[in-house]
Amino acid sequence: MNRRRALYLSLMAVPLLFAAAGPLLARAAPAERLTPFGPSPWSPFGADRLGRDVLAAALTGGHTFLLVGSVTALGAYLVGFGIGVAAAAAPRAWLADLLMRPVDVLLCVPSLLIIMVAALRTKGSAVVIAGAIGLALVAPIARFVRTAAAGVVHGPVMEALRMQGETRAYRYGRFAVREMARPIAADFGIRFTAAVYFLASANFLGLGFDTTSTDWAVSVAANKDALLIAPWAVALPGLLIVLLVVGTNLLVDDLLSDPRRVAAGDIRRAGRDG
Structure with missing residues (x-):
């Protein structure tokens, strides 16, 4: 190393x-x-x-901060990955548009606005806020996965397999996984960071966990007024x-x-x- x-x-x-x-x-x-x-x-x-x-x-x-962030990012990626791959592999353009147009609309809505509305309507339910964060992440994930998958699904290797009459699904899947693993893994790291950012932002604004929680973002928000007399309460x-x-x-x-x-x-x- x-x-x-x-x-x-x-x-x-x-x-x-x-x-x-x-x-x-x-x-x-x-x-x-x-x-x-x-x-x-x-x-x-x-x-x-x-x-x-x-x-x-x-x-x-x-503990809770990381667990919620990880589960939220993973759940969002599963949904966004399914939408993106389905749109890339759609046999008709109108079917791909049907899948991606709601995603495009969702991209136009500010992520923090989605989280704030969910928090205010449910009086700060941590579960609903986590779901709202996941919803905000689904749209960019789906767009990225569709772009990454399009070159693989419609690439020369897949076309060659289809022309050869290949019927074994695992051969298609093995090639797709090999080609998409690197960009998807890199993008997942970015989305996990985004999930942590949104979760920290919600908690900092008092929309997430209980304000007496020891959650890291809540601690920063709760102790920020004493930054000069107790800097470690915010800095740590x-x-x-x-x-x-x-x-x-x-x-x-x-x-x-x-x-x-x-x-x-x-x-x-x-x-x-x-």
């Missing part, structure tokens, strides 16, 4: 460890409430507005969100970059080092 990839993994590992092992580690934190925005005997980060240790709150605030959860988003994007870009371009870059670096 090269140093660049190790760095990207390290960026992702910090928030993931907080989310995975955090609830267990937070059990050692003091149960009693501390002075709001005062010092804490358990960590150097002090207390938040509700008198909770900032580190303990950060350790317990990532905010930093975890940034590390997650930046690390995910950089790692996905690195893992899914063109192998030929990577090899050429390695050769150039080896030449300079030599």
Whole structure:
């Protein structure tokens, strides 16, 4: 593993460890409430507005945040992928238009508006907000998948298989998966980041989880007025969100970059080092 990839993994590992092992580690934190925005005997980060240790709150605030973001992105991609592939493989243009015109309409609606309407109509239901975020992601996913699939479905290899009278569906599917795996995986990384962004935005605006939750985005919004006297109450959860988003994007870009371009870059670096 090269140093660049190790760095990207390290960026992702910090928030993931907080989310995975955090609830267990937070059990050692003091149960009693501390002075709001005062010092804490358990960590150097002090207390938040509700008198909770900032580190303990950060350790317990990532589990639900990451779970909801991941499930939302995966659900949206399953729906958008189905629409995009169906439109690309449609035997008639009018059928593809029937599938994609609602997607085009949805693209015109601001994503945060969809989320805000869903939140206000359901009094902040986390489940409905997650569904609204997924709905906002479906349209760009479907457009991307249709574009990626069109060149594969109507490409020369598929045409050759059809001309040969190939009836085994797995041969078509195997070729399609091989050709589409790289762009789809890269796009999924982007959509996961978008899901995290929308979820954080909704929570920051007070439309998502309970305002007393230890969720990272809620903590940033709830403690922002004390940024000067208790900076870690805002900086620590905010930093975890940034590390997650930046690390995910950089790692996905690195893992899914063109192998030929990577090899050429390695050769150039080896030449300079030599």
